[in-house]
Amino acid sequence: MTVATDTGRTSSSRPMAWAGWALTGLFALFMTFDIAIKLVDLQVVRDTLAALGYPPGLGRTIGVIELVCLALYLNPRTAVLGAVLFMAVMGGAITSHLRLGNPLFSHTLFGVYLGLFMWGGLWLRDARLRSLFPVRP
Secondary structure, three states, rough: OOOOOOOOOOHHHHHHHHHHHHHHHHHHHHHHHHHHHHHHHHHHHHHHHHHHHHHHHHHHHHHHHHHHHHHHHHOOOOOOHHHOOOOOOHHHHHHHHHHHHOOOOHOOHHHHHHHHHHHHHHHHHHHHHHHHHOOOO
């Protein structure tokens, strides 16, 4: 008996994968910087958390949570879980900025921009995700 399998590859899958990994790389670089300044516990992180109404010492905890999310996101087997968890973190940041009435496009929606990079990179490099969320003309 022969079983036909569809690998989901098309002629554009290689360029899409490269574009996906490029977006993923940019997202990972930014998040690595963000995680590093939180883990080092820089004063700017403490000041920003205080301005947002959070305890200044919470930076390391958030950094560890983001580090776990990034590790999950960069592993192809757990990338979707990592992306979902990252969106939870970003949703909290968006809510914090909304609560304080911070500028919409520069502060409040920054988590949305990061989410677009993150999910866009994953969508471009994962055919299963593209089949789950197809773009139709």
